[in-house]
Amino acid sequence: MSRPREGARVxxxxxxxxxxxxxxxxxxxxxxxxxxxxxxxxxxxxxPGVGQAxxxxxxxxxxxTLLSLVLGVPLAWVLARSRMRGRxxxxxxxxxxxxxxxxxxxxxxxxxxxxxxxxxxxxDDAFGITIPFTTTAVVIAETxxxxxxxxxxxxxxxxxADTRFEDVAxxxxxxxxxxxxxxxxxxxAPGVAAGAVLxxxxxxxxxGATITFAGNFPGTTQTMPLAVYLALQREPEAxxxxxxxxxxxxxxxxxxxxxxxxxxxxP
Amino acid sequence: xxxxxxxxVRRGSLxxxxxxxVADGEVLAVLGPNGAGKSxxxxxxxxxxxxxxxxxxxxxxxxxxxxxxxxxxxxSLGMVFQDALLxxxxxxxxxxxFGLRTRGxxxxxxxxxxxxxxxxxxxxxxxxxxxxxxxxxxxxxxxLARALVGAPALLLLDEPLSALDARTRLAVRAELRxxxxxxxxxxxxxxxxxxxxxxxxxxxxxxxxxxxVQTGTPDEVNRRPRTDYVARLAGLSLLAGTGQGRTVxxxxxxxxxxxxxxxxxxFAAVRPESVALYxxxxxxxxxxxxxxxxxxxxxxxxxxRCELAGEVPLVADVTATAFAELGLVPGAEVWATxxxxxxxxxxx
Numbered sequence: 001m002s003r004p005r006e007g008a009r010v011x012x013x014x015x016x017x018x019x020x021x022x023x024x025x026x027x028x029x030x031x032x033x034x035x036x037x038x039x040x041x042x043x044x045x046x047x048p049g050v051g052q053a054x055x056x057x058x059x060x061x062x063x064x065t066l067l068s069l070v071l072g073v074p075l076a077w078v079l080a081r082s083r084m085r086g087r088x089x090x091x092x093x094x095x096x097x098x099x100x101x102x103x104x105x106x107x108x109x110x111x112x113x114x115x116x117x118x119x120x121x122x123x124d125d126a127f128g129i130t131i132p133f134t135t136t137a138v139v140i141a142e143t144x145x146x147x148x149x150x151x152x153x154x155x156x157x158x159x160x161a162d163t164r165f166e167d168v169a170x171x172x173x174x175x176x177x178x179x180x181x182x183x184x185x186x187x188x189a190p191g192v193a194a195g196a197v198l199x200x201x202x203x204x205x206x207x208g209a210t211i212t213f214a215g216n217f218p219g220t221t222q223t224m225p226l227a228v229y230l231a232l233q234r235e236p237e238a239x240x241x242x243x244x245x246x247x248x249x250x251x252x253x254x255x256x257x258x259x260x261x262x263x264x265x266x267p
Numbered sequence: 268x269x270x271x272x273x274x275x276v277r278r279g280s281l282x283x284x285x286x287x288x289v290a291d292g293e294v295l296a297v298l299g300p301n302g303a304g305k306s307x308x309x310x311x312x313x314x315x316x317x318x319x320x321x322x323x324x325x326x327x328x329x330x331x332x333x334x335x336x337x338x339x340x341x342x343s344l345g346m347v348f349q350d351a352l353l354x355x356x357x358x359x360x361x362x363x364x365f366g367l368r369t370r371g372x373x374x375x376x377x378x379x380x381x382x383x384x385x386x387x388x389x390x391x392x393x394x395x396x397x398x399x400x401x402x403x404x405x406x407x408x409x410x411l412a413r414a415l416v417g418a419p420a421l422l423l424l425d426e427p428l429s430a431l432d433a434r435t436r437l438a439v440r441a442e443l444r445x446x447x448x449x450x451x452x453x454x455x456x457x458x459x460x461x462x463x464x465x466x467x468x469x470x471x472x473x474x475x476x477x478x479x480v481q482t483g484t485p486d487e488v489n490r491r492p493r494t495d496y497v498a499r500l501a502g503l504s505l506l507a508g509t510g511q512g513r514t515v516x517x518x519x520x521x522x523x524x525x526x527x528x529x530x531x532x533x534f535a536a537v538r539p540e541s542v543a544l545y546x547x548x549x550x551x552x553x554x555x556x557x558x559x560x561x562x563x564x565x566x567x568x569x570x571x572r573c574e575l576a577g578e579v580p581l582v583a584d585v586t587a588t589a590f591a592e593l594g595l596v597p598g599a600e601v602w603a604t605x606x607x608x609x610x611x612x613x614x615x
Binding site: 162164165167168169170171172173174175178179182183186187189 | 313314315338339340341342344345346348350352354355356357365366368369370413414417423
């Protein structure tokens with residue numbers, strides 16, 4: 001028989017706050033499930049605005065994730081591998097959106113890309129392109145908020161990866177770009193996947209930056225979180241149903257992370 | 268395919284300055300303790316680390332020189348590391364064919380070349396496996412095939428056997444020896460294991476603290492070590508002294524009688540098996556009789572290797588039976604004898 005492991009007993013001063021903490025995190029979700037108007041769920045989901053908002057959310061979150069991958073993976077490589085000066089400053093700048101209130105991000109984007117903005121006015125004059133209050137603005141706002149999650153995750157994976165594999169590739173005639181494509185990227189693929197899922201989940205839930213920069217127009221910029229907020233003021237039952245959908249998507253994401261990717265990333 | 272290198276690297280506490288020349292088909296072993304700078308030297312030869320000074324040239328073409336640094340991927344080389352480092356996301360055959368792929372060889376030709384090399388290293392039919400499904404010895408063989416498949420001018424081996432268990436090491440060493448014999452280019456083998464150096468190399472360079480302290484054939488280095496490190500590796504006791512006729516006066520005090528005339532600064536090397544131990548001073552022929560104290564004893568096959576302290580520090584091998592019969596324990600006072608004809612003497 002094995003003896004009880006040392007530290008297996010939780011001291012009361014820790015146990016009570018821990019239990020309260022669990023209750024605090026779980027009870028609101030239970031309340032959501034309890035209060036859900038289960039009899040009319042189908043009806044609510046079929047309402048015209050819901051499908052539209054859900055589709056817009058999924059599409060814009062996916063586009064934001066793709067954009068984050070295209071820009072964020074190379075950025076993570078630079079942060080993890082290059083020896084250039086000012087790298088830690090760069091890392092700090094890149095992670096600012098992680099701690100910045102999203103609504104501030106929205107304001108900042110508006111100031112830069114809005115019609116009167118530094119870049120926005122030029123886009124407007126030169127190409128007649130207006131970004132704010134379009135679906136493009138939704139994707140940009142979500143990318144701004146979510147990309148740091150991907151960058152941090154991929155950078156961590158790159159730092160943990162064994163660089164000797166890259167040395168081997170070099171001795172076999174692979175230049176740095178070939179090495180990146182054929183060796184480094186496959187080695188950190190689990191980290192990239194985990195980062196992409198995190199990024200996607202964060203983009204899906206984006207509210208503050210989106211409503212500030214893209215507004216709240218059904219069909220073009222009204223994503224699920226915005227729809228939930230609006231519905232809560234007019235028809236709370238619809239808000240609950242919409243919240244359930246987002247909860248389901250979040251739980252599915254979590255399961256995906258645990259079983260498919262995180263499991264492989266941490267053998 | 269000749270390698271000529273003169274490498275200088277200063278990095279932290281490491282100050283490396285080593286000259287090497289390796290001819291076609293020759294295998295040079297760089298032997299030295301950990302931290303001597305061996306692996307750094309190899310990284311410079313591979314182009315993975317630009318040297319602070321010096322020159323690396325293969326067949327007269329400079330790879331490193333003033334203002335020249337050919338990056339690793341443009342050097343014609345193959346390298347095998349201590350761990351096989353097969354790419355875990357590729358099949359064994361794709362690993363072996365990796366270097367051909369970077370050189371633009373087509374898929375079918377790559378596969379054919381990889382399969383041929385897998386056959387040569389005794390891994391027929393394992394090409395479709397994942398590296399994780401190979402044993403340590405198989406993985407190291409595949410790594411060797413991967414390094415050799417492109418027929419490089421220079422083969423670099425960085426402690427290629429030290430991660431293997433003793434039995435596997437024996438088998439892979441024999442195999443490696445065969446492939447090195449067939450290899451037309453120059454080979455540099457870095458190791459801290461003298462057996463690897465003796466078994467695989469045509470010539471040995473001993474590096475300590477970033478400097479070459481001895482060069483020679485494995486046999487020369489083995490029989491006539493010039494530093495304590497090499498002597499210990501070869502299992503010899505190395506005594507430095509001054510020769511006067513058939514006597515060597517040791518720098519540390521005491522004298523050793525030798526069979527040949529010697530003059531000037533010399534080394535006297537004594538093999539452990541030629542040292543005999545007695546509990547009381549023996550009578551008779553041996554001219555070298557020294558009192559000593561047993562300070563350490565470690566089993567070494569069927570014998571016990573005894574470390575002796577005293578005026579003349581020695582290492583003695585006695586059979587386990589004799590060790591028991593003499594009732595030796597650490598701290599025991601003994602008499603050590605060596606025949607004069609068993610002492611090798613050579614100039615310092």
